[in-house]
Amino acid sequence: MGPTIKDVAKAAGVSITTVSRVLNQYSDVNPKTRTKVLKVVEQLGYRPNSVARSLVMNRTNTVGLVVSDLSRSRNGHHFMFDVLCGINDRVQELGYDLVLFSTSTTAQKKTPYLDFVRQRRVDGVLMMGIRLDDPYTHEVVEASVPSVLIDVPLISETCSYVTTDSVVGAKLAVEHLLELGHRRIGFVNGHAQAAVSKERLQGYRIALEAAGMAFDPELVYYGNFEQEDGANGTAELLRKFPDLSAIFFASDLMALGALKYLQTHSLPVPNSLSIVGYDDIELASLMQPALTTVRQKRYEMGQSAAETLIRMLEQNEKGRGIVLPPELVVRETTGVHEETTSDI
Amino acid sequence: MGPTIKDVAKAAGVSITTVSRVLNQYSDVNPKTRTKVLKVVEQLGYRPNSVARSLVMNRTNTVGLVVSDLSRSRNGHHFMFDVLCGINDRVQELGYDLVLFSTSTTAQKKTPYLDFVRQRRVDGVLMMGIRLDDPYTHEVVEASVPSVLIDVPLISETCSYVTTDSVVGAKLAVEHLLELGHRRIGFVNGHAQAAVSKERLQGYRIALEAAGMAFDPELVYYGNFEQEDGANGTAELLRKFPDLSAIFFASDLMALGALKYLQTHSLPVPNSLSIVGYDDIELASLMQPALTTVRQKRYEMGQSAAETLIRMLEQNEKGRGIVLPPELVVRETTGVHEETTSDI
DNA sequence: CGTTGTATCGAAAACGTTTTCGATATCTAT
DNA sequence: ATAGATATCGAAAACGTTTTCGATACAACG
Known part of the structure; x- marks a missing residue:
């Protein structure tokens, strides 16, 4: 495939440590070598492998959106799509990737929530369309990975929600x-x-x-x-x-x-x-x-959900509830x- | 976080190689040690780290769905959501994860397609809502990572399309x-x-x-x-x-x-x-x-697109065009x- | 001149898997 | 009994990063 950090290091005549340093904006690198490295990066068309980065950093910069019965309910169609758009836009603006999972009550019985999130290695999860009696509903509030529920008013250390009143x-x-x-x-x-x-x-x-x-x-x-x-x-x-x-x-x-x-x-x-x-x-x-x-305001709900999740991830904020006003x-x-x- | 393959190996009194073997259904492992390992896996609640796996296998089991102007056009709403559902369902059935990217003509000028896909390490990409004069349209057909276009009839070694006639x-x-x-x-x-x-x-x-x-x-x-x-x-x-x-x-x-x-x-x-x-x-x-x-048949289009992409990934199929019949x-x-x- | 501080860099470990290669033990056939 | 085949397993390399720790060189300072 493409060039790795090793190739860049070799071509620039420096160590991979140094290349990593310039790519991550560290200060302790000589301006001359910095520009040298950047030029080589440009020439080779190097792009860091995010998988390798995720492995060592233990975070994927990815949030999961699990939605229940996405393609089942017609009503969900109208409601969920706008929320999805809001989530997607905001998540992207904040530098994360969004991965989509649909589930159902029966699927949740097969695969516990923790299995799901631990395997996928998402940094946080957004949940919508879920029912109060769904298994995930209670698993999610006790999980250690941050989450925000849409239209399910549950709060814990790691779990927020957004809804409209x-x-x-x-x-x-x-x-x-x-x-x-x-x-x-x-x-x-x-x-x-x-x-x-x-x-x-x-x-x-x-x-x-x-x-x-x-x-x-x-x-x-x-x-x-x-x-x-x-x-x-x-x-x-x-x-x-x-x-x-x-x-x-x-x-x-x-x-x-x-x-x-x-x-x-x-x-x-x-x-x-x-x-x-x-x-x-x-x-x-x-x-x-x-x-x-x-x-x-469905789009705003999505935006808000994405935002609070990422604040929980980056600023270590605790779970809280956000309720937006409806409008006649x-x-x-x-x-x-x-x-x-x-x-x- | 959770236990790693090393923990399982230690607890089961075997090497990590053996654990890997039982997890990946290899044949050359004694039935007794297999059950032993599986029991330990169960006890510890071990789940393989897919990031580490992706790194060594050089595939993420993930496909990207890039959609242009997802939340912009109202018409897209009606059309795209059903396609999205079809894609999502089929992708999931076939064991892949779906990550969502929205883009726009201006965003495409900033980030070339290859940068995008190389950094994200998706195995393949689905594209919808894209215009004939968008930059990605031509980059995608020449890229080495498989892709399928929705409603853009372009074919190459690595690029298929599905549309309805x-x-x-x-x-x-x-x-x-x-x-x-x-x-x-x-x-x-x-x-x-x-x-x-x-x-x-x-x-x-x-x-x-x-x-x-x-x-x-x-x-x-x-x-x-x-x-x-x-x-x-x-x-x-x-x-x-x-x-x-x-x-x-x-x-x-x-x-x-x-x-x-x-x-x-x-x-x-x-x-x-x-x-x-x-x-x-x-x-x-x-x-x-x-x-x-x-x-x-929007849902079917989505299913079909997901299916042909994954066939390209797994059976090395070449690009082809799929055109579904419309209906008055x-x-x-x-x-x-x-x-x-x-x-x- | 010796000492300390600073700027700049590299070696190597670590992340958690898969896979190659080879080792050992057991079995089969002569 | 011996040679070869087979079943079962482990050590170690590899994937591509980040980060820790220390090394070197040089300037500043007494």
């Missing part, structure tokens, strides 16, 4: 609906093994109770963030509560499924039912009518609730 | 429009530095000429695959050709932009204008009306062209 996100959504006069508001949540689901449920409940309304567990349906779950959820909620006037969905995809369902059943949105989604994926602004939703985006799927004549 | 894709679209009676058909293409643009233009032209119609360069507009290009393109084409009855777009996103434009100008689709897109992104089936388009998906944005009264 789902309880205020849900609160924003529900408060918006309350202001529009809605009194019976359904909630189609994500699966219970997502931390955000718990938080969104909490936010939903807080908003209701702050308005002096009772929380009714029957009003919440658990889906899996996917389109069909939205349709099924609205169908069931509407069956149980014919007087429902609004539904809050834990993902835009579920809201879309609901919208489709309502349209095929000739139930106009927002006139017969107001709906609000979660995430603000690209689709949200494009559907007809455009979806009212809660925006998460009002579009066309929410309208004021017209009181029914029965009120008179 | 854009000339038949365009032909399918245009033939469909011709069959519906359209006679003046516009084409909003992608930028000229994408190989697929040339092919789609060719397919467009072939289909027209096969129907006995002249190719008019004035009927093609060059955009950048993005939504606003679709709107601009239709605006311009409609200005130049008031009797236009159909437009073929080189991306679904441009078709969407066109649809929005047409809707705000009260031009019903497909009644006043038929439109067909390209890619069949998720949005296509979701828009109102649902988009007629040409489907590319007829939905609601194309309708028969009603002849105008001027024909009488």
